[in-house]
Amino acid sequence: MDDPDAKKKASGMRSAERLLVVLRALNIRNGATVLELNRDTGISRQAIYRILETLQNFGYVRRQDATDRFHLTHLVRRLSAGFKDEEWITDIAAPVLERLVKEVVWPTELAVFSDNAMYIRESTRWRSPFTIDRVTVGQRLPMVASASGRAYLAYCSENERKTILDNLSASEDPFDRLVHRKGYVERALEETRSRGWATGDESFRLHPKTETLAVPILVAGEARAVLPLTYIASAVTAEQIAERHLTQLQSAAREIGTKVQMMQSRDDVANMDAEITPLREAG
Amino acid sequence: MDDPDAKKKASGMRSAERLLVVLRALNIRNGATVLELNRDTGISRQAIYRILETLQNFGYVRRQDATDRFHLTHLVRRLSAGFKDEEWITDIAAPVLERLVKEVVWPTELAVFSDNAMYIRESTRWRSPFTIDRVTVGQRLPMVASASGRAYLAYCSENERKTILDNLSASEDPFDRLVHRKGYVERALEETRSRGWATGDESFRLHPKTETLAVPILVAGEARAVLPLTYIASAVTAEQIAERHLTQLQSAAREIGTKVQMMQSRDDVANMDAEITPLREAG
DNA sequence: TTTTATTGTCCGTTCGACGGACACGATAGT
DNA sequence: ACTATCGTGTCCGTCGAACGGACAATAAAA
Structure with a gap:
């Protein structure tokens, strides 16, 4: 009433x-x-x-x-100038991840490339009952050792990959120095592409009990972000996760990718659905 | 109290x-x-x-x-997306014009290039006692016949000038068709550059009693807008106006130009003077 | 002149914003 | 375990800011 x-x-x-x-x-x-x-x-x-x-x-x-x-x-x-273009993808991904965690019980995240590494920008860890580690938004993930980094490298553009690997060769980070191991990167990326998903090097673990599997998020055919899933290694294997959830992961990644692409193709974000909602009539 | x-x-x-x-x-x-x-x-x-x-x-x-x-x-x-980049200059020019009209009694304006013509974007006509016409914001001014258009053409980049003149050659506007008159544009621009200010063709008058004189507003050495001054032809001549007020006009134009340049050179408009003014202390 | 349209301001009423106070959880120190 | 500290979240009585009706003023149209 x-x-x-x-x-x-x-x-x-x-x-x-x-x-x-x-x-x-x-x-x-x-x-x-x-x-x-x-x-x-x-x-x-x-x-x-x-x-x-x-x-x-x-x-x-x-x-x-x-x-x-x-x-x-x-x-x-x-x-609005505080909102960086790079954050678009996080912004758009957030609701998709929220739905995804209901289908896939394991926690998933969104990670983007920045400063020669991947960074977690959004996480559903706290929503998943299977979360045991305390990894949080802002966590840095090395490019060649982490599942997220590999997924990105395997599906970004040729030029971008070369530049990144060049930059890494000067890095002091022990995980970044893996680039100097002969054929290491090539093998890892080849494996990733053949399966459609990436795993991390066993020497790199944010938590001793967990492992991670990642799929790329493609915008216009190139990786712009990745969608990692973290699971408890003693409970399941990467292959089992892939078998059960790869379709869901990839479908979520595709949804995010196409939404971002739609956004970017608009000339003017502001004037889409330009009607204003009148509050009430008044004099 | x-x-x-x-x-x-x-x-x-x-x-x-x-x-x-x-x-x-x-x-x-x-x-x-x-x-x-x-x-x-x-x-x-x-x-x-x-x-x-x-x-x-x-x-x-x-x-x-x-x-x-x-x-x-x-x-x-x-x-903020409704605020176009092109409007910056108008926005910045407004307060300068306001001051200018106090020194120079004649009404001045700001005109920018758009759609192969100059358009008045800001005006101090209503503030000047010498305003007799009803020209208003939004008024279109042809490129080769108006003082504003000539000032712009004379001081924009070589490439831009060529492109504009090319576009005009296809125009149906009678004033635009002056481009086809042999040597007309060259003479007009040459005269403008030698004096530092432009006048309009006598065939083009927004009001039968007024004439206009315009100086360019340069950003990084190229015209981005113009600053026209309108006077009553029976009272003074263009030369008299120039003698009395050219310094003031050019100084205002320079002020606008440098301010715009300062703005554009900033990476991030939002974070300049990033302190927030706390309203009051509260718990 | 009257009518219509639009800008601008006043002012009494009311309802929405205000912040003190409290509950709760997490973390840290002893 | 106990206490202290820090942060989140919510309730609710009070009070003043926001509200819009009403009116004045101006300009253009009929």
Whole structure:
């Protein structure tokens, strides 16, 4: 009875919500009058004045003198410039991983390449009952010794692989120095490609009892990230995991890859589904 | 007396302001816990919860499951993607023009190149007592006939000039067709470069009584925009205007140019002067 | 002149934001 | 085990900020 509109939000701050709505409206129709914003958003004129004044205090909006239009300023970039392009994939992967952990009981992660190593960016470890180690987001994984690194190297572009291996040859990290072992990298990548998934070197273990298996996430045919699965070595073998879950892993990887590709191919992320949700009608 | 804190803002909505502060804080330290945000911004924890919930409802923020950190999502781009790169220069020029109109009584404008013509993007006409026409923001100015177009063509890069003139040769616009007149463009540009400022063809007048004189705004040595000044032809000549105000015009143009250049050379607009202004201390 | 459309501001009411207080869990030190 | 410390999460009574109706002012249209 107290909820006439069915889709009432759990909570959230009213005035702040409306500021976001106005800010979004200004992004869709940059250069708008108060009345236009009133019509676009359904927020009362008086409230639009208050909101615009607030935005002006922060310098995010300026008023064009001649006309009575309000424009965004370059400072609005501050509201989103902290979000790096590289994080897209993590952002998109998160919900997919969440679903994946329900099908595959073992914990899975998302790892991306950065600074000549793979880094875990998202994890479902805490959701899996089989998690025993404490590896967390931010964990570094060496390129040639870890399953994630190998999956990436095996499926990234030829040029990228060469550059990475070149960089690694100067590294002091003991696991990185494996690149100098004759034929080591070639064998590992060959094996990875023939199976479609990678394992890590037995000398590299984040936890003594666990092992990891990883599949690549391809965007436009090249690896942009990897999807590792960690299991308890005494319970199952890598082959058993692959037999049971490889299809699911690869399907999740493909879903993430295509979603990222779709995003990147859009010219303008902002104006997709450009309608604003009017809050309520007001005068 | 009713203003105890000396720097109290005129008004603005409290909760919405604090949401903006938190959003900005998240951009500076992407991936933050509630407590970190509390410390960074000085906003109480309870309020941070409310704010983050609001941002989550809009999808601008998601919570990384494993850790207790909040991250921006790709949707935050919607809050600034409506601001085009091309608008930077307008944004930066606006305050400079405002000052300029106080020194030079005649109305000045900012015009940028777009779609094979110049377009007025900012104007101080309404501020000048000498304004008689009703030309407004958005007005199109042809490239070879208008003062603004000539100033741009004379000082843009060689390649850009060639491309523009090529495009114009196919245009149906009568003023654009002047490009076909033998030696016309060359003479106009030569004259412009020798003086440092441009005038329009006498056949092109937005208003029968006014004429225009324009100087280029250079960024990295090439024209990115122009700064036209409109005067009443019966009152003064172009030469008189130039004699009196050319220094001021060029100095304003230089100021805009260097500011834009400074902006563009920054890697990250968001993190410049990265301190957040804590609102007040709270628990 | 009247009508319509739009901008701008005032002000009394109300409801949403506020933060103190408390519960809980995890980790560290003794 | 006990205590201390730190961090997360939630409840709830109070209070002031946000709300929008109402009105003034201006300009253009009928």
